[in-house]
Amino acid sequence: MASQQGQSTNPGTNANVASGMMQALEQHPGGLSGVIDSFRNNSMADHVQNWSNGQEPTATPGQIEQGLGNTGFIENVAAKAGVSPEIAKVAMATVLPMVLAHFTNGGQQSPPQSGYGGMASQLLSKFL
Numbered sequence: 001m002a003s004q005q006g007q008s009t010n011p012g013t014n015a016n017v018a019s020g021m022m023q024a025l026e027q028h029p030g031g032l033s034g035v036i037d038s039f040r041n042n043s044m045a046d047h048v049q050n051w052s053n054g055q056e057p058t059a060t061p062g063q064i065e066q067g068l069g070n071t072g073f074i075e076n077v078a079a080k081a082g083v084s085p086e087i088a089k090v091a092m093a094t095v096l097p098m099v100l101a102h103f104t105n106g107g108q109q110s111p112p113q114s115g116y117g118g119m120a121s122q123l124l125s126k127f128l
Contacts, residue, residue: 009091013083017091020081021099028073032103035096039067051097052104059097061089 009017025031039048044067050056068074078088 009087009094013081013087014091014094016081017077017083017088018095018099020077020079020083020088021092021095023080024073024076027076028071032099035068035071035073036100036104038071038073042067042069048100051100054101057097057101059093061086061093064089064092064096 025035028034030037036048039045044063047056047059047063047067051059064074074085074088074092077092078085081088081091083091
């Protein structure tokens with residue numbers, strides 16, 4: 001049996017999860033800042049900083065679970081993407097660090113107030 005760290009998803013799945021994540025961010029308390037705060041509150045501030053700076057290009061599904069496991073965010077992303085929470089965690093391990101690297105300033109700022117729609121278009125272009 002493969003470990004979660006060894007699991008991967010295809011670009012189509014990652015694109016679906018990225019789209020689901022953008023939709024879920026619109027409903028998540030605090031949006032992207034709320035997600036960042038959740039990781040920080042779960043002793044993962046160093047990881048957020050490294051992902052935001054591009055020093056760690058990917059996360060592990062376990063890190064996604066540790067940072068977001070009690071927020072309902074993973075399940076919301078999975079439902080919007082039409083995948084299981086396990087698949088969502090695997091895809092988010094690739095997608096979330098990309099979001100942080102491209103749309104935050106070292107994990108300190110939220111994306112522009114123009115919303116997540118533009119963010120989604122930019123992010124999806126990386127998978128398509």
